[in-house]
Amino acid sequence: MSRQDEFFKHITEGNKTKGDYITLGSAMLDGETIKDAFVKVPLKTMNRHGLIAGATGTGKTKTLQVLSENLSxxxxxxxxxDIKGDLSGLAQPSPGHEKIDERHEKIGLPFxxxxxxxxxxxxxxxxGVRLRATVSEFGPVLLSRILDLSETQSGVVAVIFKYCDDNKLPLLDLKDFxxxxxxxxQEGKQEFQEAYGRISTASTGAILRKVIEIEQQGGExxxxxxxxDIEDLLRTxxxxxxxxxxxRLTDIQDKPKLFSTFMLSLLAEIYETLPEQGDSGKPELIMFIDEAHLIFNEASKALLNQIESIVKLIRSKGVGxxxxxxxxxDVPExxxxxxxxxxxxxxxxxxxxxxxxxxxxxxxxPDTDYYDTAEVLTSLGTGEALVSALDEKGRPTPLAATMMRAPMSRMDVLTETELNTLLDDSKLVMKYNETIDRESAYEMLNKKIKKAEELKIKEDEREAKEKERKKASRSSSSKSSTRMNPIVKVLTSATFIRSVFGILKKVMK
Known part of the structure; x- marks a missing residue:
């Protein structure tokens, strides 16, 4: 048996699968594509996560496109x-090309x-469909991680949430918080201190500055x-x-705080919402994070810890x-x-x-007798890749330099007309793009403060009137008392005074 025949058997035996699978392409040996030596990824193991890596222009985005198409x-x-903004072409069929036909002829797959x-x-x-979440849905722990708060500051956030729960104050947006x-x-200082203990203005000031930082990056x-609703990601x-x-994330590459906030929210919501799937035949959802180095380079420690935890746990929910x-x-170990x-x-x-x-x-x-892996990594052409997957029993499949199949959809973006047509036909755009600003903590607290101020004004006015009434009452009482005393009346009468003066004159004579 020739080396090429041995290699063909090595690849096909290692890629056998009883369940459904995705074919990525055909294996290569010594720079030559071995027709029908298909490299497969079982759907059963696609919730075990993955990596698509390579230098600029080597075909990463097209591989992502191929996987997305076949999963769909x-x-x-x-x-x-979509960080670069070049994936919308998935909505339109490929115009085809003779090079695509040549590639698929070598692979052994019809295009x-x-x-x-x-x-x-x-x-x-x-x-596009607007993605939003309320502050309440984040909760105090997740929000504190996003803001990268100290233990003391996190405690303040927990007290804030408790107060809002106790007083039925919805925390919906950043102005509420x-x-x-x-x-x-300030206005509620005494109320907070009596019910929850003293809250430092230094702590709230520091938290407020962190909130403003997110706000400036588009958090509002x-x-x-x-x-x-996460369920709307699972539609067929x-x-x-x-x-x-x-x-579409083309305009938030320089806004790491906003992206961290979104990622933490999305991963936590998916994990909390989806039920345990167990050992099923295919995943419920696959997430591709393009240009992931932008996340890891700029991410807070909280985000990195959260992603690592989610990667370990979320596969049980059927999510890859x-x-x-x-x-x-670029990816943490x-x-x-x-x-x-x-x-x-x-x-x-x-x-x-x-x-x-x-x-x-x-x-x-994995080690292989057919390649010098380090050498192959620098000699691969565009649309070629080293592939290692897991078989249905969780074992690594044979390492294969692979001629990747071409995307079935357009390898370019939608035109403005095509994009507008797609958005006009979207049910989710109609569902989520209406801005709602119902009464929440901001409005309720403003009403409470206004009512307290009005009561204070009324109380001050009442006290002022009461003082005036008492003052007037004392003055009136004094005058009334003088008029009603008969002795004072006689002693101050003109007749009495003239009589007194007459007597005095006689005495003096």
């Missing part, structure tokens, strides 16, 4: 974090061009109503295809997290060690640091 066709909803059900979403003022912070150390657009079409939900980045070293599928596109060795990173990356893959 299998009835699995997808959530894409089919088609579009997919897409929902465009947004955190900001960009067009800012108002209650101010109230706790995210916090509020109508809250997004009538013909059973999963929706590809694309969150896939990080797309330039180099595996605690997260990287949890990833089952690894699709590694070419890396470039321009510096000593690059060469060291490549050696470290090669060590993350």
């Amino acid at each position: 066709d299998k009835g699995i909803p997808v959530l894409l974090m 089919e061009a088609k579009g997919f059900p897409v929902e465009i979403m947004s955190l900001s003022e960009q067009e 800012k108002k209650i912070l101010q109230y706790a150390t 657009l995210f916090f509020g109503e109508k809250s997004f 079409t009538r013909d059973g295809r999963g929706y590809v939900n694309i969150i 997290l896939y990080f797309v980045t330039q180099n595996p070293t 605690g997260v990287l060690s949890q990833l089952g599928l690894k699709v590694q596109h070419a890396l470039r060795a321009f510096t000593a640091k690059d060469r060291k990173a490549i050696k470290l990356t090669a060590q993350n893959y």
